[in-house]
Amino acid sequence: MPASVVLNPASSSSNPATSSVALWAYLKPALDHIVRSPSNDPNGKAPAVDFVLYSGIHTASSLPRANPPSSASSATARGKAPVGGSDIYDQLDRYFAEVCQEIALNAPEDESTLVHYLVPSFNRFSSGAQSANRLLSYVNRHYVKRAVDEDRGWLRLNDVLESMVKTMTIDDTREKISQRLKEKRTEELKRWGYSEGDSPERLAIAEACSETASPVDRIVPVASLAHRRFRTEVIEPMLLAPKTKGTSKAKHKIPKTPASAAPYRPKGRLARAVQHLMTADDVQEEERTRLLTGLAHSLKTIGVRPDHPLRKRMDKHLTTTASSEKTDTDNAEGS
Known part of the structure; x- marks a missing residue:
């Protein structure tokens, strides 16, 4: 992000302190820089933001702005006074949703590589979300905190x-x-x-x-807002089982009794990818554990509940693997 992009203190149509529209136009390039731009860091660390730009955004965010007429009229129509900060908060929510939709659209169709794609994608997105959370600390301290005090939190x-x-x-x-x-x-x-x-x-x-884990209408801090969108736009669609259309004949057909218990067949796309990773012979155990641990961490971070079948299955696998490795280590030391 070029250092020349700084806040202009003069009052003009381009001054980000004059309106929420101008502020968002000032914010979006910085968000694109820390959330969307490629990162060479192996852990997906977000690129740094120029200090002058950081200071400019903080200053512009803390100054009073004129809300667009549409925002004021819509709030009045609902019988509520316009809430300061809600315009930028709503823009952030839409922004994170768009980024997550891009991540979902770029996901590979091949289930054997899906987890390999999701883990680094989440790490990069989460790192950007944390940077955005720090960049927009004013939103958390004032708008989000006030919303929680007004019983609009999670x-x-x-x-x-x-x-x-x-x-x-x-x-x-x-x-x-x-x-x-x-x-x-x-x-x-x-x-x-x-x-x-x-x-x-x-x-x-x-x-x-x-x-x-809360519904999307609940007001939460910026980082949680971003992570929640990763759940709703990326992971939840992958957890859904595909709809199957049966014929009328199939409905009335008497099913045959299986000779033995049917093998476990996960229905959701992500569950199938995890099953493939757990059983693949061409994946080293260390790599398998790393990917499953990373995915388990991401599912927890974005609010997929602990009692979800996929989380329980992954936790069981990781616990069994850790126990087996400990036993092997103890046996090796004792021999």
């Missing part, structure tokens, strides 16, 4: 009220409902590996997973 009061509706009485106090909300939050965090008394780092990881 966990909402309605989530608790729905579970309490059958047992709720007129005597239930605000404190009781608030306590139930805290319990609900803790329950969700525990699903992602958090335990009472864990370190702040473990808590942050569990909360990030909860954010990415």
